[in-house]
Amino acid sequence: MYPEKFQYFAPSDMASLEELLDKYKDDSKILAGGQSIIPLLKMRFTSIPNIIDISNISGLSFIKHNNNLEIGPMTRTAEVAASNTISVNCPLLFDAAGKVADPQVRNMGTIGGDICEADPRNDMPAVMLALNAEFEITNSSGKRTLNSSEFFKDAYTTALDSNDILTKISIKNTGYHGKYFKYTTLASDFAVFAVAINMKLNSDGTVKDIGIALTNVSSTAVKAEEAETYLIGKKIDDKTSEEAFNKLSNIIELDDDYNGTKEDKEKILKNIFVKGLKEVYGDSK
Template sequence: MFPDKFEYYAPKSIEEATKFLSGHEDAKVLAGGQSLIPMLKLRFTSIPELVDIGKISGLDNISINGNTLEIGAMARTSDIAENQTVRKIFPLLSEAAGLIADPLVRNMGTIGGDICHGDPANDFPAVMLALDADFIASSAKGKRTIKAEDFFIDTFTNALESGEILTGIKIENRNSSGRYLKYKKYAGDFSILGLAVDLSMDGKMVKRAGIGLTNCGATPLKARDAEKFLEGKELTNKNIESAANLLLKVTDFMDDDNGSTKFKEKLLKYLFTKAVKGIGGVQE
C-alpha cells in the first residue's frame, strides 16, 4: 500500500525545524522512520506534514561530558550498540541496543525515534527508566528537561508539547552495571515482555536500583517499589524473590495470543531473577 499524500520538509537546523513546527500543529517529526514509515504505508495513520530531522548536523553525537553520557536523538541504534564507551560504562544500554529488531532496523533506527514513538513494546524506553535518564526537548521557546519517568503518558503518547522535538538524552554515570533481557517468539520480533535492570553496588549491598519494564502495560513502566525494596539490601535469593513479586504491582497483563497473564507474570519474575543474579554474581 501507499501512504496518503503529505508535505515533506527537511530543515537543516533545530531552529528551522522548531520554527516550522510552531506553526504547524499537525506536523510529525521523522527520525529513523522504522516505526512511522510502515504505519504510513499501511495507512494506520495519516500525517499532512512530515518534518525530517535527519539532515540536521550534530544530532547523532554520542559523548561523555564530565560524568554524564550525552546522546543525540538521531544517534543510530547500531552506533549505540557498538560504541565502546557506552559498552564499558553503560552495559545495559549497549546490550539493549544490540537486541533491538534486526541489523537493518538497528542501522536505520534512532534512539529518539524509538523513545518518542511511545510503543510499550519498544526496548529503549525501559532502559531509560532504569537509568533515570533526562530528555532534552527543544522548541522555538527554548529547551526544557523532562525526566524519563514523566515522559511516557499513554500508548503512543509522550510528554512532548506541540512544537517540541526531542533533541538529546543525558544519563548520569552512577558506576552501575545492568542487564536487558527479553522474551520473544521470533528473531527480530517485538518482545512478549522484557525488562531493564541497573544496579549500583557497594560491596554486596545494593546502593541504587533502577528497573524498567517493556510490554508489561499500556506504557513502559518503572518498578519503583521493587527498586526501593532492593536499595540498602544484599542480593540474597530471598530478597530477589521479594523484589520480583513487587514487579507485579505495576504490571497490567492481559491474556492474549502471547500467553496468559499467569504465564507472563511467571516469565517476568524469571527474567528479573536471571538479570539480577547475572549482575550481582549471586550463586544459584
C-alpha cells in the same frame, strides 16, 4: 502498501525545524529513522499531513562522555550498539541497543525515535527509565529538561508538546552494571516483555543504587519504583528477588493474547525478572 498523502519537509537547521513545528503543530510529526512510524503510516493506523525529516540537521547525532553520558537523538541504534564509550560507561544501554529489532532496523532506527515514538513494545523507553535518563527538550521558546520518569504517559504518548524536539539524552548513572533481558518469540523482534536492570553495589555487597524498568507489561514502559526502593541496602538472593517481583503487581497488566495466557506470561516474566536480578548482581560483585 502506501501511506496516505503527506507533505514532506527536510529542514537543514534547528530554526527552520522549529518554524515548521510551530506552523503545523499537531498536524505534523518528526521523522527520525522512521522504523516505527513508517509501518504505522503504511498500515494506515495513523496519518500525518506533514512529515518533517530531521536527518539533514547537523549536530543531532553524537555520543559524548564527560561527567555524564550524552547522546544525540539522531544517533542510529547500530551506532549505540557499536560504541566503545557506551559499552564502557553504560553496559545496560549497550546490551539493549544490540537487542533492538534486527541489523537493518538498527542501521536506520535512532535512539531518539525509539524514545519519542513510545510504542509500548519499543526497548529504549524502559532502558531510559532504568537509567534515570534526562531529556533535553527544545522548542522555539527555549530549552527545558525532563526526567524520563515523567516522560512516558501512555502508548505512543509522551510529555512532548507538538512543537517539542528531543535534543539530548543525558545519563548520570554511568559506571553501573546492567543488562536488558528481552523475551521474544521467533517470529517477531518486538519484546513479549523485557526487563532493564542497572545496578551499583556498596563495598559490603548490598545494593547502593538500582534502576529497574519493564517493557510491554502495560500501555507504556514502567519503572519498578517499589521494587527499587525495596532492594536498596539489601543483598540480592532468591528471597529478595522474589519479594521484589511481588512489588510489581501494581504496575503490570498482563492479559491473555496470542503470545500466551496471563498465567503463563506471569510465570515467564517472574523467571526472567528473578534470574536477571541475580545475574546483574553477580556481575556487579
